Amino acid sequence: MFTFASPYSFLLFAVIPIAIYYRKRRQFRPAMKIPDAFVIQNTQPSAVLRMRHFLPILKYAALCLLIIAMARPLWGTRQINIMTEGVNIVLAVDLSNSMAALDFKNGGKIINRLEAVKGVVQDFIAKRDGDRIGMVVFGTNAYTQLPLTRDYNTIASVLERLEIGAAGKSTAIGDAVGISLKRLEDVKSRSNIIILLTDGESNAGELSPETATEIAVQKKIKIYTVGVGTRGEAPFLVNDPVFGERYVYQQVNIDEDSLKAIADKTGGLYFRAEDTEGLQKIYDTIDKLEKTQVKMKTYAEYNELYTYFLIPAFVLLCLWIILSNTRFLEIP
Numbered sequence: 001m002f003t004f005a006s007p008y009s010f011l012l013f014a015v016i017p018i019a020i021y022y023r024k025r026r027q028f029r030p031a032m033k034i035p036d037a038f039v040i041q042n043t044q045p046s047a048v049l050r051m052r053h054f055l056p057i058l059k060y061a062a063l064c065l066l067i068i069a070m071a072r073p074l075w076g077t078r079q080i081n082i083m084t085e086g087v088n089i090v091l092a093v094d095l096s097n098s099m100a101a102l103d104f105k106n107g108g109k110i111i112n113r114l115e116a117v118k119g120v121v122q123d124f125i126a127k128r129d130g131d132r133i134g135m136v137v138f139g140t141n142a143y144t145q146l147p148l149t150r151d152y153n154t155i156a157s158v159l160e161r162l163e164i165g166a167a168g169k170s171t172a173i174g175d176a177v178g179i180s181l182k183r184l185e186d187v188k189s190r191s192n193i194i195i196l197l198t199d200g201e202s203n204a205g206e207l208s209p210e211t212a213t214e215i216a217v218q219k220k221i222k223i224y225t226v227g228v229g230t231r232g233e234a235p236f237l238v239n240d241p242v243f244g245e246r247y248v249y250q251q252v253n254i255d256e257d258s259l260k261a262i263a264d265k266t267g268g269l270y271f272r273a274e275d276t277e278g279l280q281k282i283y284d285t286i287d288k289l290e291k292t293q294v295k296m297k298t299y300a301e302y303n304e305l306y307t308y309f310l311i312p313a314f315v316l317l318c319l320w321i322i323l324s325n326t327r328f329l330e331i332p
Helices: 007-027 047-070 113-127 152-160 173-186 209-218 256-266 276-289 307-324
Strands: 002-004 073-082 087-094 104-106 109-111 132-138 142-149 191-198 222-228 233-240 244-251 270-273 296-304
Touching: 002 007, 007 047, 047 307, 087 113, 087 142, 087 173, 104 113, 104 276, 113 152, 113 222, 113 276, 132 152, 132 173, 142 152, 142 173, 173 191, 173 209, 191 256, 209 222, 209 256, 222 256, 222 276, 256 270, 270 276
Parallel strands: 087 132, 087 191, 191 222, 222 270
Antiparallel strands: 002 073, 073 296, 104 109, 132 142, 233 244
């Protein structure tokens, strides 16, 4: 990490253009006028004499380096120790085929349900600070996509790579809750929550939603459930072998009663999202409800780099003094 201990020293750079201005102004006002020397008027200056024009560059370069040295450049590492546990959050995301329904919009562009979820969850993750976040995905099967971690960049990267159908075509809500509960046992915390997002009915898996809910109640784990999608029929883009790509409307049902029961029994809340704005508000609400005060201790170790600028500045300044008082001495 690179920084400056005294960045206000850079204000002295304003002195350089002022000094250049007054130097140019003084050159146009000679102290004494002398008659033209016709004999030496056309004499070409030597190569060494031409170098006198670079003499001011030495002075101003030395001045710039001195100012940078005064700003005290530092290079080191900044570390943050989180002193409290924060919240353990498992995001359980439905990847069944029904998530391909094109009933959401983002900036006027039609997108499928999973893409809408990705954008909103990305914003939700960015707002968390100090919490551990894990991810479980489910369809016909449920599995851990990412264990609990505070590496938010990795979480965002994994979320972006989720694909519809990666866990199967059906919806195993009970297994998703069960795997999420297992992940929360890996790292202990005072507060554990599951955010379950689905757009269908539980029609697969070995563990029923009712049994998974009872286990969550016993473990005192809160579950927020989110039903995503419009009511009634939703448009899907299909590749017809005869007519090519076309839109078809299919009925997609959400088992709202089951999702409400899961939320009520565990002390969470049930939400219904029918558009991107509604989905955003839901995650904003959960973000406000599940806040903890995270105390962080920050410390840093830096190495001073000013000598790398001070020594060259001293060399250039000495060179300027020597040359301006010897080979390039000017006599008024």
